[in-house]
Amino acid sequence: RKEVEQDPGPFxxxxxxxxxxxxxxxxxxxxSFFWYRQDxxxxxxxxxxxxxxxxxxxxxxxxxxxxxxxxxxxxRDSKLSDSATxxxxxxxxxxxxxxxxxxTRLTVIP
Amino acid sequence: AAGVIQSPRHLIKEKRETATLKCYPIPRxxxxxxxxxxPGQDPQFLISFYEKMQSDKGSIPDRFSAQQFxxxxxxxxxxxxxxxxxxxxxxxxxxxxxxxxxxxxxxTRLTVL
Numbered sequence: 001r002k003e004v005e006q007d008p009g010p011f012x013x014x015x016x017x018x019x020x021x022x023x024x025x026x027x028x029x030x031x032s033f034f035w036y037r038q039d040x041x042x043x044x045x046x047x048x049x050x051x052x053x054x055x056x057x058x059x060x061x062x063x064x065x066x067x068x069x070x071x072x073x074x075x076r077d078s079k080l081s082d083s084a085t086x087x088x089x090x091x092x093x094x095x096x097x098x099x100x101x102x103x104t105r106l107t108v109i110p
Numbered sequence: 111a112a113g114v115i116q117s118p119r120h121l122i123k124e125k126r127e128t129a130t131l132k133c134y135p136i137p138r139x140x141x142x143x144x145x146x147x148x149p150g151q152d153p154q155f156l157i158s159f160y161e162k163m164q165s166d167k168g169s170i171p172d173r174f175s176a177q178q179f180x181x182x183x184x185x186x187x188x189x190x191x192x193x194x195x196x197x198x199x200x201x202x203x204x205x206x207x208x209x210x211x212x213x214x215x216x217x218t219r220l221t222v223l
Contacts, residue, residue: 032210034210041198042217043200043214043215043216046212049211087153089210091210095166096141096160096166097155097158097166097168098143098210100152101152102152103152
């Protein structure tokens with residue numbers, strides 16, 4: 001079982017839709033959480049960090065539930081440019097490397 | 111702003127050959143990470159260096175080795191290449207003060223024939 005699990009999708013949504021991705025992690029000693037975005041054949045890029053209090057960056061909202069070991073990402077008013085793979089990422093306590101989920105593929109349709 | 115530089119961008123090798131991948135981190139970043147991403151897979155952590163010392167080791171095969179030099183650039187050396195080593199190899203760098211904010215290079219696409 002992977003340490004970080006995501007629904008691989010694909011999610012195909014029309015422009016303007018709201019879409020939510022979920023992620024679960026197995027290690028309760030996890031300490032830091034992120035969402036990264038990866039376009040096809042490109043490098044992963046940090047989208048946003050995820051905090052227990054929840055955080056928002058424009059159309060993107062991230063939530064963390066430590067008790068349930070669950071992370072979410074909400075994208076409002078989807079744009080064509082949001083089409084990408086969204087990777088849930090965790091840093092476990094005592095480590096400094098990133099553990100990636102399998103990624104969720106999003107396609108926003110005109 | 112300067113980004114992580116990786117070279118070469120593409121590399122084709124035959125089985126049992128060796129390959130060396132180079133990574134130049136963002137200036138003033140003290141930590142370098144190597145990740146391997148196979149086709150359709152998520153990136154897997156291989157190894158990391160902090161201030162030129164190995165700091166963490168992941169699923170790096172014994173056939174691979176890496177080091178970080180005095181100018182902070184890093185090299186990943188791969189020997190006895192196998193078909194299964196074909197993948198995208200990403201280098202990332204960060205400041206120890208912000209480990210989760212890792213900046214990835216464009217990757218080296220290695221194809222083993």
